[in-house]
Amino acid sequence: MSTDPIKAAPLRPGTYARGAETVDLILKAALEVLLEEGASGFSLRRIAAKCGMKVGNLSYHFPRKEALIQLLLEELLESYGRLLDRTVRETDLTSEERLRAVIDICLVDIQSRRTTHLFTELWALANHNAFIADRVEAFYRSVQDIIGEYVGELNPALNAEEVQIVALYISASMEGTTPFLGHNKPWHAQMGQIRNLSSKTLVHLAKTVTPSDIRGPEEPVQLKPRPRKGESARRT
Template sequence: MNTAVRQPYAKGVRRTEEILSATREMLIHEGAEALTMRRVAAKLDMSLSNLQHYFTTKETLINALVDAQYEDYVAGLDERVEPGQTPEEQLGAFAQYISDDYQTDEGSILIWELWAFTGRNAYVADTVNKAHESERRIVRKIIGQISPNDSKSQLETKATVITSMFEGVGLFVAPGRPQAKSRKAVTEQLKAAAIAIARA
């Protein structure tokens, strides 16, 4: 009896994941402007009405994808900060994670395509802001260990500058970008700059 109850739920979860995966692939390979509910349905060989059973509108579909990416991103950030490391090592590991993440389609192209929705979709904009705040929260905590006498205002300012550098580096070192071949050297300089700001 329990199995009979779980099967429809499992099927629904699996179908939802397939829809999100198809949406993710379409954004990566075709861009935000090409994304429509009909095209997602066609990609999965399902009717539009069936797709709308899972996601009633394009906005709800995008919101669900943003939520999934946000959860993965924050989990990745937390995993990189290990208790046994010095604060400087934690900050360096954090910078390395950002640089590495930009080497994936999900960490670069997909994120940039999702950013395209922030001007028209308040939910997406809010979730992107939450992701950035999670990043600053971790950086603030690390800076606080490096410079324990800093005020809250100083910690926030330093964290904002450092996370801005972390996010901006992807524009240059992601695959196909101007400094992609120099990514290792750029990332090492990024680590050194972040540590210097934290200590200042």
């Protein structure tokens, strides 16, 4: 059981109606501060000012900014889950179509202002905060689990570890588009073509990659050099 006070806290503070409304207000303000002012401006004091509260009142619900990041990511993941339920899981699609849909949803989302700015700022915060780095990693692992579910169905020759590697590769390939094709980024207008290429190549990879492709070539045998003529084979 975790002893971290943030990890051990309830998923969402504010169990009564007014408290829940306050939490919603704080979360909205926190997201706006992170998007508008970046990692350097993300503080409880700045968030409190944004939503017209005293820092002490905000701290009652969120004693540390890390707790805000945790809840923002958990609720974002839940929203993605609801989207997948509507568009992927509860529809009559094949595993290939489901994976293709997940890839397309992720790439479309990357182009939104919220996602482009939110995750680049979270990466910056994660560079200096181990807890936030852990929460961002957990978020991406959840996304990779979703991808891995369909990879495993498409390619039963892969074991669980190999499925995870392929899912990681697909996830990394998509996230890597953020600084190039995200909101207002230099190649934003080319995302349509990149989506087409990603849908074709990443799904094909998931279907056809083999365990030996993942392992790569076997390590060459290291042969001991033969002694030169006149040199004793036995060295002291």
